Structure formats: structure tokens, C-alpha cells
Amino acid sequence: MPAVKERSPFVEAYESFDKSLGSQGEAVKRLRREGLEVFEEIGLPSKRQEEWRKTNVAALGSTSFRRASGGTSGLTPEKIRPFLLPDCIDLVFVNGRFSAELSRPGALPEGVFAGSLADAMARHADLVEPLLGHYADGKHPFVALNTAHIEDGAFIHVPRGVAVEKTIHLLFLGTTEGGEAVVSYPRNLFVAGQSSQLTVVESYCGFGDERYFHCPVTEIVGEANSVLDHYRLGQESLGAYHVATQKIHLERDTNFFTHSINHGGALVRNDIQAMLDGEGIHCTLNGLYLARGAQHVDHQMRVDHAKPNCHSYELFKGILEDRARAVFNGRIYVHQDAQKTDAKQSNRNLLLSKDALVHSNPQLEIFADDVRCTHGSTTGHLDDEAVFYLRSRGIGEEAARSLLTYSFAGEVLDEIRLEAVRKDLEEFLFTRLPKGNIVRQAV
Amino acid sequence: MLKIRNLHARVDDKEILKGIDLDVGLGEVHAVMGPNGSGKSTLAQVLAGREDYEVTAGEVEFGGEDLLEMPPEDRAREGIFMAFQYPVEIPGVSNTYFLKAALNAIRKHQGLEEMDAIDFLKLVRAKMKLVNMDEALLNRPVNDGFSGGEKKRNEIFHMAVLEPRLAVLDETDSGLDIDALKIVSEGVNTMRSADRSFVVITHYQRILNYIEPDFVHVLVDGRIARSGGKDLALELEDKGYAWLDPKTAGTAAAAVMA
Structure with missing residues (x-):
């Protein structure tokens, strides 16, 4: 030793x-x-x-x-x-x-x-x-x-x-x-x-x-x-x-x-x-993280395509408030033999406060020459136009923001096949979001 | 019902509305026409309460109350509806349930009892027919993946369910094919009543063949350059807007405005 x-x-x-x-x-x-x-x-x-x-x-x-x-x-x-x-x-x-x-x-x-x-x-x-x-x-x-x-x-x-x-x-x-x-x-x-x-x-x-x-x-x-x-x-x-x-x-x-x-x-x-x-694999890696206060959440992803004809999809979304920090590092590594790879990676973050911060870094390393790989990362605030649209229909500002936050999470929610988990998460969001009772009614 | 006096508004540092005066009485339909950049959409957005526009002078009174003091949701709850030129897609939020939440927020504000699911569904089915809406669009998320025409129809459908006292249609006709235009217009015509007013903002005269206005106003460079009856729209169709624009028509326009 x-x-x-x-x-x-x-x-x-x-x-x-x-x-x-x-x-x-x-x-x-x-x-x-x-x-x-x-x-x-x-x-x-x-x-x-x-x-x-x-x-x-x-x-x-x-x-x-x-x-x-x-x-x-x-x-x-x-x-x-x-x-x-x-x-x-x-x-x-x-x-x-x-x-x-x-x-x-x-x-x-x-x-x-x-x-x-x-x-x-x-x-x-x-x-x-x-x-x-x-x-x-x-x-x-x-x-x-x-x-x-x-x-x-x-x-x-x-x-x-x-x-x-x-x-x-x-x-x-x-x-x-x-x-x-x-x-x-x-x-x-x-x-x-x-x-x-x-x-x-x-x-x-x-x-x-x-x-x-x-x-x-x-x-x-x-x-x-x-x-x-x-x-x-x-x-x-x-x-x-x-x-x-x-x-x-x-x-x-x-x-x-x-x-x-x-x-x-x-x-x-x-x-x-x-x-x-192996060939013919379908691999989906999704995620949703919510952080507030001084919470820190870091996801490090690595997907290795070692063989041809595989599909991988990654969708990670984050909702950050207060001084929360998030890190997302996504790496897709396509080996030389892995022709016809179809790989997609996306990390999207919603910042609900001025002080929240995200470090998002999607990466591709490709050593095969016949592949379809995409990756992307976005970080932004709620869309003012959308908030206004909802308010113009009589929904209060807080509820409008919560509805849009829920909507942001919805893309991940929709892909959850296990009802017990999906319902649990929906319920969590209704409780967590301000005016969640209105969100509950409206989705 | 709606009184606009000397309304000035700007976005960033650009003044867009330069003194609008407009009175819309109960049950009246007013068309507001004008070239690109004349301030038509700004007027609609200011009425609906969009905060990006800063009102620098003037007053707007709605049903005897100061409209400019109210946040957008209160305007909606008081009975103003704006059909968006570009309706926003809201994935993950059901068109129907969202509308129910909106209607109940309005009803609550007006001291009415909230509507339960059964009554709401009855109402929705009745209104759906009005705009020939496909039931599938009800169960989809708000405007999500809707075609341009479907979005506009959805706006009219929202209007039909929310039953506003004043509806402002912001270029609802733009980009519609003739079938969709007819459906939208029929929706509006069915909604016309002695206690509901409309401001139809449009770039083209075409929609006014289907929705007959009581008054037509022409907005040029942030001011109403001319007001008249429905014939004014036809005149504009013939001559275009240039003759009303002081920048392009020089003294002729000055004479008109005087």
C-alpha cells in the first residue's frame, strides 16, 4: 500500500x-x-x-x-x-x-x-x-x-x-x-x-x-x-x-x-x-433537476457508442431559483466502429432568478464517419411574451409563471412511462410551484 | 365603453403612439387599419397591458375605470380580450383545462361562482361549433403544433368561451386562407351583441367584407389620420395608405388631416 x-x-x-x-x-x-x-x-x-x-x-x-x-x-x-x-x-x-x-x-x-x-x-x-x-x-x-x-x-x-x-x-x-x-x-x-x-x-x-x-x-x-x-x-x-x-x-x-x-x-x-x-440498442437518458436556495446539482453524462446502429437520446432539463447552481457535462463518444450512430443530446435550463447559475457543456467526440449526432444546450428565463399571453387571458402573474415552468418540465414528464413516478412528480410540482392549485387545474 | 385620450406610448426609446384619440361605444365594431409600423399592434398591446410598452402620456378609460392602472390579468377579468397576432405555444398545458382556469379566474373576479367540469364542457362544446374547431385541438396543449390558421381559430375560440365586453383582434386575419377567414369572421359576427364591442386591427381590407365595421380608422405614424364609415376601407383598398402619410404625400396629407 x-x-x-x-x-x-x-x-x-x-x-x-x-x-x-x-x-x-x-x-x-x-x-x-x-x-x-x-x-x-x-x-x-x-x-x-x-x-x-x-x-x-x-x-x-x-x-x-x-x-x-x-x-x-x-x-x-x-x-x-x-x-x-x-x-x-x-x-x-x-x-x-x-x-x-x-x-x-x-x-x-x-x-x-x-x-x-x-x-x-x-x-x-x-x-x-x-x-x-x-x-x-x-x-x-x-x-x-x-x-x-x-x-x-x-x-x-x-x-x-x-x-x-x-x-x-x-x-x-x-x-x-x-x-x-x-x-x-x-x-x-x-x-x-x-x-x-x-x-x-x-x-x-x-x-x-x-x-x-x-x-x-x-x-x-x-x-x-x-x-x-x-x-x-x-x-x-x-x-x-x-x-x-x-x-x-x-x-x-x-x-x-x-x-x-x-x-x-x-x-x-x-x-x-x-x-x-452491441448493435441495435436504443438508450434514452432523461433527467429533470430542480434546485433552489444554495443547492448545487451536477450531472456528468457519458455515452459510449461502441458498435454500429445504435440510438441514444438524452434530454436533461433544469429549473433553478435563488442562488442555486447546476452543472451539466454531457459527452457522447462515438467509437470508430460505431457507424450509423444516431445520437442526440439536449440540456435546457430555466433560470427563475438573477443569481441562479448553470454551467452546461455538451460535447461530442466522433471517430466514425457515417453518423448523425446532435447536441445542444440552452439556458434562459421565462418567455415574457408567453407570460403576457397567459395573463391576457385572466391568469395572474404568479400562476402564469408557474404554468410556464410546469410546461417547461412537461417535456420530461411526458416521457415518463411509469405512472406512479409521473404522478408523484406532477404532485410535487403542484406543491412546489407558487399558485400550484391553478397549475393543477390548468394542465 | 372605451375612451382613449391623447395616448402616447414608446418601446425602448422609440415613440410609437403619438397621440391617439378613440371612442368605442357599447356594441360597436371599430376597424383600425394602417400600414406596417403605424402603431396598430402597439395600440392593441397597450390596451391589453403589455409591459414592454411605456405609456408616456394620455389616458384610457374602460367602463369608467382607469385601464392603464390595471395589470394585464385584471384587464382580462374586467372584460378585455386580445386575440394575438402571433399566439404563443404552451407545450404541456392543456388547451381546455387552461381555458377553464382562465374562465374561472375571470368569473371569480366578477363575483360569479366557478364553473364545474360538466358545465364547462357543455360550454366548450357549444363554442367549439362556433369556430368549427376540431375536438382534437381541445385536448392538445395550447397552440402546440397548431397550424397558423388553427392558432387564429383557437384565439377566437378562447374569445367565445371567455365572452369579453371588449375584444381587440390584432391582425387575426393576416395569413389566413379564405375558409379560415370566413370561420373567424363568422365567429366574431355570432359574438356581436349590443353589450360587446370590437376593435378589429387589420392590415387588409379583406376581413371587412365579412365583418362589417361601424367605424373605420386609419392609423399613420402613431396617430389616427382619418376616421370614417365602412366606405373608408374600400377607399384605402383602392388608393393604398400612401396618400394619408404626411411623409410620402406631403401637403396633400396635411390638407386631409386639417
Whole structure:
């Protein structure tokens, strides 16, 4: 292990953690050690690094986060009810650890596993070990940190040809322990077997302005011809740090949709990387972020077109108020072999105040010569003409602005296929927007 | 009903309205014609309350109240409707539900009970026929993806549902084919009544073949250069606007204005 000048508090905390885990398999232990070594070497990113230039995570290093000790921190089914989704199988995790007592399991088709990663590592090591840590970029500081702390999270495995009709909702609750800020590292792996079908929602939620740090990594594997509908709902507490990585690996003819919705958290960073590693893939990556106060939300996208004849669509929209900050870095990378690529990326931001700020940077890197790629970014205020149009029909100014804000979000809303998520988001907007009752009537 | 006195307005530093006087009585239809840049649309926007235009002098009284003091939504609630020259597309906001919210805002202001969904739907179906609206357009977002003609028809449809006391049509006829023009005009004619007035702003005389005005005014360079009956429109159709413009017609126009 290389010597380090200054030991990160994250590493200090590690040692006691490592000792506490006796019984897990050698493969996972090895993975953890590798993660630790990488993290010790690279440490927390600084603003000098290009992809961290606009998001300062120094506060993470200077805050003392205790490792979550487990248990449900006094959460009751009553308290978490607002976060549950109707007609779903709800699997609940508190500070990264599965809670059977808070979960609402349901019947799954034969051969499907959906539950705790810790449980899966113990009982289905053959399914987990070959894939866990195989896709996420091990050199990413927060992936390394998470990998060093692999303990629990969600594991979903859908065998070949099986369609899971019920939506699986993974609810990750962050909370303080005895008033102390804690860090947790949920580690998730979803595998959709060949020609299978799966709808999964990851929610990250917290209460009030509690301070905690959620650092999840999710690896998603879509085997050939599978259909995956994925949602990510960021509703962290307003004091929370959330630094997440999703690595999506798609094989030929997969249909993949993901929607990342975020309105929680003090600092949110979300790296979404999709590797299109087969022909005939359709991959949609959409998102909507709302930020106000001093919230900071950063999305780093990377889509790799590695094979010919694939389509990728990205639409990310942001609504910012007060002094909120947003960062969007979109990169589409078209490899030399990826002829007939059809890639579209768009990031649009609505600023509702003078002091809100967006750094948007869509990028294309194309090494094939027969492709159709477009990217665009817009940032602007509400259209005065449109506000006037609505007011001229008798709608008050505040309601007119809210209606147009809702309308701005509508493009993303309309593409959400899972009704429970769409309705939830609509309801959130009606509550959030001034004169939301008029918006509710008018849409 | 509407009294405009010495109205001056500018946008940025450019003075556009340079002293308009106009009286519109109950039940009357006034056509306001004029060449490009004469201030026709500015007049409509100022009446509807567009804040980009600064009123620098003059008064506008509507139903005995100071119109210029009111924000746009209050003007609408008091019974002014402006049909936009370029109706705005609002994706994600349903044409029907939006209209219901607008109607109820107006009714509330006027001390009337809000209309429930069933009564509103009845009203909408009745008004739809008026402008030959396709039901599909009701369920779409406001003007979203509508053709030019559909947008204009939608404006008249909004007007029909909101039943204003004064409707200002800002070049609603521009760019319409003859079928759409007839539909729009019929909509207006059906709405004509003893207690509803219209200001029809137009660049072309054509619409006045279908909507017969009580008065015609010609706006040139921010002033009403001439007022008359419906025959004035025909005269303009023959001669164009140039003879009324002091810049192009020199002393002849000066004589007319005197």
C-alpha cells in the first residue's frame, strides 16, 4: 500500500469497518482492498481536475461523517410511507443497509432475485461475484471509495426471458444516527438477462435538513434484447451530500430508459455512464433537476457508442431559483466502429432568478464517419411574451409563471412511462410551484 | 365603453403612439387599419397591458375605470380580450383545462361562482361549433403544433368561451386562407351583441367584407389620420395608405388631416 501524506478521514474510518466484516467471500474482500488502494492513491478530487472543476467536494473531507452503524435509526413504516410508491415491491434501505422490517416485499416470477446485496453475496455468490465491480470505473474516486466499503445495497437478477411485471422500488433512506452525520455506500447491481424485462426505481430520500452523505454506485447490465425501465428519484434531505455513479452496460438490441429526477440534497453529483456495447440498442437518458436556495446539482453524462446502429437520446432539463447552481457535462463518444450512430443530446435550463447559475457543456467526440449526432444546450428565463399571453387571458402573474415552468418540465414528464413516478412528480410540482392549485387545474 | 385620450406610448426609446384619440361605444365594431409600423399592434398591446410598452402620456378609460392602472390579468377579468397576432405555444398545458382556469379566474373576479367540469364542457362544446374547431385541438396543449390558421381559430375560440365586453383582434386575419377567414369572421359576427364591442386591427381590407365595421380608422405614424364609415376601407383598398402619410404625400396629407 503506498504511503499517504495525509490520511483521509474516510480511510481512517475504513480500518474498523474492514475488521468488522468477517464472513464474506474472498472475491468481495479483494474488491474492497483494491478500492481502498485506489482511493488512498487518488483521494478526494480537487477543483483542478477537469470533471470536478465546477463542483467542490472539499466540504466532504472536512466534515466528519461517521460510518453508519446499521439499524433503522428509529424509522417507522409510518414515517417512510410518503416515500413509497403504489403497486410496487418496496425494498427499503436505511443508511445503505437493507431493512426487512420496513420493506414491503411481493411475489416475483420464479428465478428472479430482488433484495439485499449482502444476502445475495452470501447465498448467490455465483451470480454476484462475476459482475460486481466489473463495470464501474474503478479509478473514479467515489467509485473507489464505495468499492472499498461494499457491504450492502440492492441486487436484482432477472433470468433470461422473464418479464417482471411489478415495479421494484428501492428506497434508500439517509438519516443521522443519534444526531450525528453518517456516511453510507449503497452498492447496487441490476442484471436483466437476455430478452427479459424489468422496471426499477431507485429513490434516495431523507428528512428535513439532516446531514448525511449518501455515496451510491449502481451497475446496470442489460443483456441482449432486454427491456429496462429505470428511474432515479433524488429527494435527499436539504442538508445531504449525494455523490452517485451509475454505470450502464448494454448488449445488443436492448431498450433502455432512465429518468433521473432530482430536487433534494445540498450537494448532488450524479455521474451517469452508458456503454452501448452491441448493435441495435436504443438508450434514452432523461433527467429533470430542480434546485433552489444554495443547492448545487451536477450531472456528468457519458455515452459510449461502441458498435454500429445504435440510438441514444438524452434530454436533461433544469429549473433553478435563488442562488442555486447546476452543472451539466454531457459527452457522447462515438467509437470508430460505431457507424450509423444516431445520437442526440439536449440540456435546457430555466433560470427563475438573477443569481441562479448553470454551467452546461455538451460535447461530442466522433471517430466514425457515417453518423448523425446532435447536441445542444440552452439556458434562459421565462418567455415574457408567453407570460403576457397567459395573463391576457385572466391568469395572474404568479400562476402564469408557474404554468410556464410546469410546461417547461412537461417535456420530461411526458416521457415518463411509469405512472406512479409521473404522478408523484406532477404532485410535487403542484406543491412546489407558487399558485400550484391553478397549475393543477390548468394542465 | 372605451375612451382613449391623447395616448402616447414608446418601446425602448422609440415613440410609437403619438397621440391617439378613440371612442368605442357599447356594441360597436371599430376597424383600425394602417400600414406596417403605424402603431396598430402597439395600440392593441397597450390596451391589453403589455409591459414592454411605456405609456408616456394620455389616458384610457374602460367602463369608467382607469385601464392603464390595471395589470394585464385584471384587464382580462374586467372584460378585455386580445386575440394575438402571433399566439404563443404552451407545450404541456392543456388547451381546455387552461381555458377553464382562465374562465374561472375571470368569473371569480366578477363575483360569479366557478364553473364545474360538466358545465364547462357543455360550454366548450357549444363554442367549439362556433369556430368549427376540431375536438382534437381541445385536448392538445395550447397552440402546440397548431397550424397558423388553427392558432387564429383557437384565439377566437378562447374569445367565445371567455365572452369579453371588449375584444381587440390584432391582425387575426393576416395569413389566413379564405375558409379560415370566413370561420373567424363568422365567429366574431355570432359574438356581436349590443353589450360587446370590437376593435378589429387589420392590415387588409379583406376581413371587412365579412365583418362589417361601424367605424373605420386609419392609423399613420402613431396617430389616427382619418376616421370614417365602412366606405373608408374600400377607399384605402383602392388608393393604398400612401396618400394619408404626411411623409410620402406631403401637403396633400396635411390638407386631409386639417
